[in-house]
Every structure is written in C-alpha cells, then in structure tokens.
Amino acid sequence: MTAFDTLSLRPEIQAALAQLGHHTATPIQARAIPHALEGRDILGIAQTGTGKTAAFTLPILQRLGAAPSALPLRMPRALILTPTRELAVQIGESITNYGVGLKLSHTVILGGVGQGSQVKALANGIDILVATPGRLLDLMTQGHVRLDKVEVLVLDEADRMLDMGFIHSLRKIMAKLPANRQTLFFSATMPADVSELAGKMLRDPLRVEVTPVSTTAERIEQKVIFVPAAEKRHVLVDLIRGDAGMQRSIVFTRTKHGANRVSAQLEQAGIEAAAIHGNKSQNARQKALDGFRAGTVRVLVATDIAARGIDVDGVTHVVNFELPNEPETYVHRIGRTARAGASGVAVSLCTADGDERIYLRDIEKLIRKSIPVGERPEATPQAAAAR
Structure with missing residues (x-):
C-alpha cells in the first residue's frame, strides 16, 4: 500500500487528492508515478479500472505546474490521445479535479460535435490537450493546432486505437511531434502490432504490468446460460426482472443495430x-452515460468500442448478450464490474451450438478456467402469458 503523500507530488495536487478522498495509490500508480516524475518513458499494461488515468495525469500536472511556460498559442505542452469520446471527456474531468489548485489550462477535442468551441480554446492557448486522433488530425490540417512544443505524450488504450483503425492517423500525428519528449504508453493487451508501435514511440521505457490480460478479477462471479438465439431477449428480460440486485448493468452486443x-x-x-455506440451523437451518448451514473438508466446496452469509454464504478452485472469472437474482449467486458474493491457478476448468454460455443471454448482457454453453467431464469406468469 503506497500513500499518495509519499510520492513527492506538489502540495496543490496532494490537496486535490485529499479533497477527492484519494489517499492510497493503486498498484499501477505506485509503480509508474515515481518513474514518470523522473522523466522516464513508461510502458503500462493495465486494464480499465486499475487507476491508469491518474498514473499519467498526475505526473503531467506535476511537471507542467512546476515550470509554468508562456507558449505560443495553439501549441500545447502535453498531448493525451485516447480512442473514444467518452474516455476523452473523463480524462478531461480528471485533469480538472486533480489540477484544481494549479494555474494550468486544458481542453478536450473530439469528433461528433461542432469544432467551433474547440478551435476557440486552442486559439486562447492551453497547456494540456486531450484528443481523439481523428478530430486532432482534422484541426492540425486546418492549422488550428501545432505539436512542436509537446513535452509529454500519452497514448491511452493503444490496443483499442489500433482496433478502431487509427494507426494511419497516429503515424501522421507522430510525425509532427518533437523527438525529445517523454512518452507514457498504456494498453490493456500487447499484441504484435501494439508492441511494434510501442517500440517506435518509447525510449528505454519502464515496463509496468499490474494485471495479466488473461486473468479476470477474482471477485467476479462468472456463469454461462445456454439458450437458443431466438430466445435470448426473453431470457435477458427474465434475468433482469428476476434479480433485484441488477441495479446497474451493462449488456454487450456485437453490433450497433443489435444494441x-x-x-x-x-x-x-x-x-x-439506453444504448451507446458509435452512431449515436456525442450528446446522446453523454446523456445515456449520465443517466447510467445517476441510476435513472438501469441497463446500458453497449458495443465493445463504445464501452471502452465507460468508466463507472458500482456496475453490479455485465451480461454478454452475444459472446465476442475475440477472447480478450471478454476479459475487457467483464472487467467493467468488480471495481474499486466491489464484487460483481458476469453472465453470458450462449447458443448451445455454432460459433458461440467455439467462442466460449476460446474464452475458457484464455482465462484458464471453465465458466460454470447457470440455470435459465424463470419467466414471471405475466411474461410467460404474453409470449
């Protein structure tokens, strides 16, 4: 257990952490922050929910806060790249909370909304820029932002960025960054293409790995229910109606239409x-997420890409309405529950034969355990009569 007050952070940052009730660093924070404060490049392998946002935002605030600089306009000193709009917004909120006592400015630029206010913020001058790759490249092309003076680069959820097809945008952005910079690189998995990208971006990095990707949280109760595809929606309704404990659940589908x-x-x-996916407007996605956090939305139905931006504590259940065809995705999905010391339940609805049975076998091979088979929930008399 490492207390934040032992990490040599500025008093303003310590005060902000205390105000937020954050006293003890998570494993990735305790291992990464001291070296990041020394200027080392970091290769962090960590899943969502491990506290990696603070692992890179706190060193940035420390570095920039210790040496205020009046840079030319449109030239941020730190750049944080992230794959989804929701995650970009949440990182921006973290910077606001942690940096409340510092005279540093930041802005978030992302697609799905008008660029007018983003262009204005850049024109006024900022220290920290949080961005999704597509919108950043657009604004760079238009001359609204330059990366000549970036001191710290963060690449968050690198594996998901490559999954989403951002590699070409990343290469163009990288070409505009100064070679002499600190880079903090985070990914939940380290397949060959991500490892290759890290090798090109990092210099003598410290590798910090806190949870192997093939393990799932011990506090998650996992089970699979075999059910014909045509009956899945009935089973899902019965499952939620029959369990009062399912107060904040995420249901995963493979497609936007399915969500x-x-x-x-x-x-x-x-x-x-409420559904959340890439075809929804940014306002609709944020509204759904806000309702989910507030408890007015009991179930959030999400695709995998959209879900990477969901950072909500208190998720009681994850339901795989359809099993993913990549076993690593299953690990990402169920990791949305059992966070911050809580327990959680992951239920998978699987067809008895066909592709999903193969997907299940691959998942069990990856996590090195058999998932217990659960019983199909009983329908209420009213529901049974309606069918």
Whole structure:
C-alpha cells in the first residue's frame, strides 16, 4: 500500500487528492508515478479500472505546474490521445479535479460535435490537450493546432486505437511531434502490432504490468446460460426482472443495430435502458452515460468500442448478450464490474451450438478456467402469458 503523500507530488495536487478522498495509490500508480516524475518513458499494461488515468495525469500536472511556460498559442505542452469520446471527456474531468489548485489550462477535442468551441480554446492557448486522433488530425490540417512544443505524450488504450483503425492517423500525428519528449504508453493487451508501435514511440521505457490480460478479477462471479438465439431477449428480460440486485448493468452486443434493438426491447418490458455506440451523437451518448451514473438508466446496452469509454464504478452485472469472437474482449467486458474493491457478476448468454460455443471454448482457454453453467431464469406468469 503506497500513500499518495509519499510520492513527492506538489502540495496543490496532494490537496486535490485529499479533497477527492484519494489517499492510497493503486498498484499501477505506485509503480509508474515515481518513474514518470523522473522523466522516464513508461510502458503500462493495465486494464480499465486499475487507476491508469491518474498514473499519467498526475505526473503531467506535476511537471507542467512546476515550470509554468508562456507558449505560443495553439501549441500545447502535453498531448493525451485516447480512442473514444467518452474516455476523452473523463480524462478531461480528471485533469480538472486533480489540477484544481494549479494555474494550468486544458481542453478536450473530439469528433461528433461542432469544432467551433474547440478551435476557440486552442486559439486562447492551453497547456494540456486531450484528443481523439481523428478530430486532432482534422484541426492540425486546418492549422488550428501545432505539436512542436509537446513535452509529454500519452497514448491511452493503444490496443483499442489500433482496433478502431487509427494507426494511419497516429503515424501522421507522430510525425509532427518533437523527438525529445517523454512518452507514457498504456494498453490493456500487447499484441504484435501494439508492441511494434510501442517500440517506435518509447525510449528505454519502464515496463509496468499490474494485471495479466488473461486473468479476470477474482471477485467476479462468472456463469454461462445456454439458450437458443431466438430466445435470448426473453431470457435477458427474465434475468433482469428476476434479480433485484441488477441495479446497474451493462449488456454487450456485437453490433450497433443489435444494441438499439436490445435497448428497445428492454424499454418495452418496462426496464430503464439506453444504448451507446458509435452512431449515436456525442450528446446522446453523454446523456445515456449520465443517466447510467445517476441510476435513472438501469441497463446500458453497449458495443465493445463504445464501452471502452465507460468508466463507472458500482456496475453490479455485465451480461454478454452475444459472446465476442475475440477472447480478450471478454476479459475487457467483464472487467467493467468488480471495481474499486466491489464484487460483481458476469453472465453470458450462449447458443448451445455454432460459433458461440467455439467462442466460449476460446474464452475458457484464455482465462484458464471453465465458466460454470447457470440455470435459465424463470419467466414471471405475466411474461410467460404474453409470449
């Protein structure tokens, strides 16, 4: 256990952490922050929920806060790249909270919304820029932002960036960054393409790995229910209706259309639900996420890409309405529950034959355990009669 007050952080940052009730660093924070404060490049292998946002934002605030600099406009001193809009917004909120006592400015630029306010913020001058790659490249091309003076670069969720096809945008952005910089590189997994990218970006990095990707949280109760594909939506409704403990649940589908359909079916059954995926506007996505946090939305139905931006504590259940075809994705999905010391439940609805049975076998091979088979929930008399 490492207390934040032993990490040589500025008094203003210590005060902000105390005000937020954050007294003890997570393993990745305790291992990465001291070396990041010394200027080392960091290769962090960590899943969502391990506290990696603070592991890179606190050193940035420390470095920039210790040496205020009046840079030319449109030239940020730190750049944080992240794959999804939701994650960019949450990182921006963390910078606001942790840096409340420092005279540093930041802004978040992302797609899905008008660029006017983002261009204005850049024109006024900022210290820290949080951005999604596509919108950043657009604004660079238009001449609204330059990266000549970037001192610290953060690449967050690098594996998901490559999954989403951002590699070409990343290469163009990298070409505009100064070679003499500190780079903090974070990824939940380290496949060959991500490892190659890290090798090009990092100089003598410290490798920090806190949770092997092939392990799942011990506090997560996992089970699989075998059910015909055509009956999955009925089983999902029965599952949620029959368990009062499912107060904040994420349901995963493979496609955007599937997310919309499942969300609509839950709403028709009287269960407060909202879908979140790439075709939704930024405002609609944020509204759904805010409702989920506030408890007015009981079930969030999400695709994998959209879910990478969901950072919400208190998720009681994760339901795989459809099993993913990549076993690592299963680990990412169920990691949305059992965070911050809590327990959680992960339920997978699997067809008895076909591709999903193969996906299940691959998942069990990766996590090195068999997932217990659960019983199909009973339908209420009213629901059974309606069918």
